[in-house]
Amino acid sequence: MGKFKVELKKVVDDSYDILIGHNLKRTLVEDISNGLLGKIKKFAIITDTNVLDIYAQPIYDLLVEKNYKADIFIVQAGEKSKTRETKSKIEDAMLEKGYRRDCAVIAIGGGVVSDLAGFLAGTYGRGVPFITYATTLLAAADASIGGKTAVDTPLATNLIGLFNQPKKVYIDLEAWKTLPDRQMYSGMAETIKHACMASKELFDFLQKNMEKIYSNDITACEYIANYNCEIKYKVVMKDERESGLREVLNLGHTFGRAIETVSDYRLLHGEAVAIGLVAQAYLAKEKGYMTESDVKKVIALLKKANLPTEIPEYIDREKLIEKLYTDKKVRDGKLRFVLEKGIGDVVCFGENLYATPISEEEIRNIINNYFE
Amino acid sequence: MGKFKVELKKVVDDSYDILIGHNLKRTLVEDISNGLLGKIKKFAIITDTNVLDIYAQPIYDLLVEKNYKADIFIVQAGEKSKTRETKSKIEDAMLEKGYRRDCAVIAIGGGVVSDLAGFLAGTYGRGVPFITYATTLLAAADASIGGKTAVDTPLATNLIGLFNQPKKVYIDLEAWKTLPDRQMYSGMAETIKHACMASKELFDFLQKNMEKIYSNDITACEYIANYNCEIKYKVVMKDERESGLREVLNLGHTFGRAIETVSDYRLLHGEAVAIGLVAQAYLAKEKGYMTESDVKKVIALLKKANLPTEIPEYIDREKLIEKLYTDKKVRDGKLRFVLEKGIGDVVCFGENLYATPISEEEIRNIINNYFE
Numbered sequence: 001m002g003k004f005k006v007e008l009k010k011v012v013d014d015s016y017d018i019l020i021g022h023n024l025k026r027t028l029v030e031d032i033s034n035g036l037l038g039k040i041k042k043f044a045i046i047t048d049t050n051v052l053d054i055y056a057q058p059i060y061d062l063l064v065e066k067n068y069k070a071d072i073f074i075v076q077a078g079e080k081s082k083t084r085e086t087k088s089k090i091e092d093a094m095l096e097k098g099y100r101r102d103c104a105v106i107a108i109g110g111g112v113v114s115d116l117a118g119f120l121a122g123t124y125g126r127g128v129p130f131i132t133y134a135t136t137l138l139a140a141a142d143a144s145i146g147g148k149t150a151v152d153t154p155l156a157t158n159l160i161g162l163f164n165q166p167k168k169v170y171i172d173l174e175a176w177k178t179l180p181d182r183q184m185y186s187g188m189a190e191t192i193k194h195a196c197m198a199s200k201e202l203f204d205f206l207q208k209n210m211e212k213i214y215s216n217d218i219t220a221c222e223y224i225a226n227y228n229c230e231i232k233y234k235v236v237m238k239d240e241r242e243s244g245l246r247e248v249l250n251l252g253h254t255f256g257r258a259i260e261t262v263s264d265y266r267l268l269h270g271e272a273v274a275i276g277l278v279a280q281a282y283l284a285k286e287k288g289y290m291t292e293s294d295v296k297k298v299i300a301l302l303k304k305a306n307l308p309t310e311i312p313e314y315i316d317r318e319k320l321i322e323k324l325y326t327d328k329k330v331r332d333g334k335l336r337f338v339l340e341k342g343i344g345d346v347v348c349f350g351e352n353l354y355a356t357p358i359s360e361e362e363i364r365n366i367i368n369n370y371f372e
Numbered sequence: 373m374g375k376f377k378v379e380l381k382k383v384v385d386d387s388y389d390i391l392i393g394h395n396l397k398r399t400l401v402e403d404i405s406n407g408l409l410g411k412i413k414k415f416a417i418i419t420d421t422n423v424l425d426i427y428a429q430p431i432y433d434l435l436v437e438k439n440y441k442a443d444i445f446i447v448q449a450g451e452k453s454k455t456r457e458t459k460s461k462i463e464d465a466m467l468e469k470g471y472r473r474d475c476a477v478i479a480i481g482g483g484v485v486s487d488l489a490g491f492l493a494g495t496y497g498r499g500v501p502f503i504t505y506a507t508t509l510l511a512a513a514d515a516s517i518g519g520k521t522a523v524d525t526p527l528a529t530n531l532i533g534l535f536n537q538p539k540k541v542y543i544d545l546e547a548w549k550t551l552p553d554r555q556m557y558s559g560m561a562e563t564i565k566h567a568c569m570a571s572k573e574l575f576d577f578l579q580k581n582m583e584k585i586y587s588n589d590i591t592a593c594e595y596i597a598n599y600n601c602e603i604k605y606k607v608v609m610k611d612e613r614e615s616g617l618r619e620v621l622n623l624g625h626t627f628g629r630a631i632e633t634v635s636d637y638r639l640l641h642g643e644a645v646a647i648g649l650v651a652q653a654y655l656a657k658e659k660g661y662m663t664e665s666d667v668k669k670v671i672a673l674l675k676k677a678n679l680p681t682e683i684p685e686y687i688d689r690e691k692l693i694e695k696l697y698t699d700k701k702v703r704d705g706k707l708r709f710v711l712e713k714g715i716g717d718v719v720c721f722g723e724n725l726y727a728t729p730i731s732e733e734e735i736r737n738i739i740n741n742y743f744e
Contacts, residue, residue, distance in 0.1 A: 021373035
């Protein structure tokens with residue numbers, strides 16, 4: 001019997017910059033010319049039908065102008081595109097167009113595009129670099145820090161994927177102006193989540209400045225884009241592999257993801273998270289972690305952001321309960337929720353222990369007696 | 373405009389052990405009991421129809437005996453199972469059976485199983501640990517060092533995948549006895565490749581001891597299992613991301629992979645590589661890197677190993693040339709081959725420059741005038 005030791009210890013540097021500003025299309029292409037991605041000359045632009053004309057096409061034109069090879073791969077806008085099948089189709093189209101390992105991926109769009117494109121880049125030729133050009137508030141809040149990329153499957157959301165860091169993220173605040181209202185509201189849910197879990201200050205700012213943000217006030221938008229990065233960064237930095245602390249980012253998401261799936265994506269992600277934030281607040285109140293008044297404040301802020309706070313009538317509540325059990329935090333068949341503590345903090349049981357076990361009776365009580 | 377720096381520098385330790393021995397089923401389960409994978413209690417065994425009864429089932433039984441949760445996920449033996457579709461099917465089956473992020477994958481089989489299962493483990497729940505139990509000579513030579521995992525697509529082999537290191541590799545020499553002859557011969561091709569590219573000593577050993585190995589002489593088998601690990605380790609250690617040196621492992625593979633695909637997998641991987649080794653030797657002779665006598669020695673060794681050295685009649689030679697252009701080493705539309713220099717060395721043009729540009733005329737000349 002022989003033994004062979006494979007030594008693979010090394011320093012990995014996945015650091016990158018996030019640029020927050022107005023209209024960063026030229027900046028992106030200039031960064032590439034200036035060597036952001038080394039000698040790479042071929043760019044697979046992955047985008048969706050929403051931003052094809054206003055962002056992907058102009059960036060494509062700028063790249064071609066500089067003599068780079070580029071192609072645009074378009075997915076239908078919406079969560080339903082985040083599948084293994086879409087990933088395979090783009091891979092095949094890229095192969096067909098001759099893309100090999102000497103290319104990079106540019107994801108232009110919201111969270112769906114960056115999740116899908118980041119995952120695809122991570123497995124294409126066993127990994128090619130990618131850049132994210134975030135055109136939605138949701139992507140700015142959610143997808144630009146953390147390196148979480150994934151697709152959905154019929155049985156679970158976000159369970160097949162990778163931790164894969166982009167080489168740079170561009171948050172284009174101008175793009176927020178072009179968002180349909182409902183998309184903008186939906187994106188706000190993750191910002192409110194960040195406020196609920198980590199910052200009373202941000203919560204108060206949102207209460208006072210929601211109208212300003214929704215009318216694209218530059219200073220207010222920059223403020224929240226920055227604040228989102230800071231909060232997420234603090235959490236993610238300490239826990240890159242989601243072993244514990246990062247679970248707090250799941251605030252509102254256990255319930256949110258379940259209701260999003262049961263709605264068959266009639267609810268946008270942020271809308272589902274908004275309802276999830278209400279559900280966890282009710283649970284937190286039941287458990288004594290939040291006062292009635294705190295819960296009301298959370299609901300009021302969500303309403304101010306034009307987000308739903310009730311379970312839509314078309315939702316099958318039994319299916320919803322069943323779906324909760326597919327959550328990643330489920331251990332040994334038991335539901336676990338991250339819960340808010342007051343406003344701007346979460347319940348913690350000890351180092352890296354943030355998920356409260358919740359019985360089926362408890363959640364059933366919330367669903368049947370707290371919601372309308 | 374604001375800038376946000378995400379600092380993600382860290383030390384990663386992917387070191388692992390390779391155990392070479394006879395019948396390691398109990399050892400594997402004991403290692404797990406002793407904490408090889410921490411507290412993980414759920415094991416998805418991925419295997420193929422060839423070794424299900426003799427290896428996967430006994431290991432499953434031993435795990436269940438120790439009160440672990442385990443399930444066996446079976447793929448049809450053969451390269452055709454290495455697809456995105458098979459990966460999706462196993463993922464869905466695992467989700468159905470309640471596997472979440474708190475599980476590990478055990479790959480039991482040859483290179484196809486470890487490539488597929490290693491890739492699957494790398495994206496399941498954004499990465500769960502995996503162990504490889506290699507039951508073929510090919511897996512021992514090829515799949516146990518390097519962390520290369522992948523699936524094939526209609527347009528390219530091994531292009532969608534990951535670098536993903538196992539937590540431990542078990543090379544069970546006893547399993548070689550159960551291999552069909554053709555599989556054993558096929559596995560020998562990678563060992564001969566290692567000898568051609570890096571060790572005259574191993575080449576000579578194989579010339580002298582082929583019969584011993586094929587009759588499962590313990591000492592001879594351990595010798596080559598170890599030698600394979602050493603050669604591959606030296607190459608891989610210096611170049612984990614395949615930026616240059618690792619290209620030498622592609623000796624015989626540019627041609628080999630192309631002919632494997634064009635044969636629609638009638639040729640086993642090693643058989644295709646054997647023909648590829650002959651093709652690169654002819655090219656090396658044309659370019660003045662090998663003597664006529666060296667080329668004859670390589671062909672003689674392949675024949676001794678019962679491997680093919682001619683292009684089968686059913687191969688469409690024009691399709692074969694076309695297919696060569698899908699190789700990962702193609703840059704700017706130009707073919708590049710790793711070439712042998714004498715026996716036990718490869719052609720090198722400078723630091724990490726191992727791939728020789730070959731014109732279509734040159735390879736066409738080899739295919740039409742050197743092969744029968």
